[in-house]
Amino acid sequence: MTLHEAIIKVINESTKGTMSASEIADMVNQKKYYIKKDESLIAASQISARVKNYKELFKKVGSQISLLDASVIAKANALKTPYTKHLSVSSGGLNTSDWSLLEKMLLNVNNFKDCNQSEKAIPDKPGIYCIRVKNLESFPENFAQELKVRNHNIIYLGIASKSLKKRFFNQELRAKGHGTFFRSIGAVLHFRPLKGSLSEKANKRNYKFTPEDEKKIINWIDNNLIVNWIEMSKNLNEFETHIILKYKPLLNISKNTAAVPELSAIRAECVRIANDC
DSSP, rough: OHHHHHHHHHHHOSSSSOOHHHHHHHHHHHHTOOOTTTTTOOOOOHHHHHHHHHTEEEETTTTTEEETTTTTHHHHTTTTTOOOOOOOOOOOOOHHHHHHHHHHHOOGGOOOOOGGGGGTTTSSSSSEEEEESOOOGGHHHHHHHHHHHHSSEEEEEEEEHHHHSIIIIIITEEEESOOOOHHHHHHHTTTTOTTTTTTSSSSSOOOOOHHHHHHHHHHHHHHHHHEEEEEEEESSSHHHHHHHHHOOOOOOOOOOTTOHHHHHHHHHHHHHHHHHH
16 A cells, blocks of 8 residues: 555544544554555654645645545545545536546445445445455356356446435345345345235235245345445436446346346246235
8 A cells, every 4th residue: 555545544534534644644653554664654744745746636724634525535446545435426427537437446346345244334325336246156057157258246236316225235135125136136046935925015026035035145145245335426327327338247137238038037937926826
């Protein structure tokens, strides 16, 4: 990690988002985010000098140093920063160059976490999320082979227009509601809904698995999947479309020009079972 990357990491970890050069130096030294070749401590003057040299990354008002704006996190990520602070884009439109930076932030493997380690970190804010499988061998063979053809381990991309916590974590990873991904992964893993469980329901497509099967699916998710997300409130649909068209995630059907026919078939089978009287 370079010194300016260490400064970014320290500021991101600060609850107030702004720090003096002395405070930053103390934290960099304490957490050993950057160690000089002679192993001497970083001085506040070195922090100030580095901040001055990276005006595109930092803002200094008086003695206080902060990140210039939200896009700086994506720029740092393009430098392969290993921290896992998640990007927030709260206002304004996004152009093509922004998309490239956001894409790197979203898909950087260093930013992914195990699902069961993400509950407290996933915010109650809008955004986009990505799901990868750790090991292709954990997938049913036919789907694993398709991932090998696509040459990546991205299995799903989705958006949360209101809350990543509710849509992404609660619905998609914990089956609390109607999660499209949860229904797909359950079906791919050979689970099926209870026969006739939707026969008297108004919605005839949002099938659910039994509570016992849901627990098994959640356990599989926790052991085999990793996740990442970006907080953003503008251009969500456009950005999602861009990413899906480019990477063709295995379990996305909508917007996916390479949607897997077998996935549609087994989801349709689940719908038939759930509506069978």
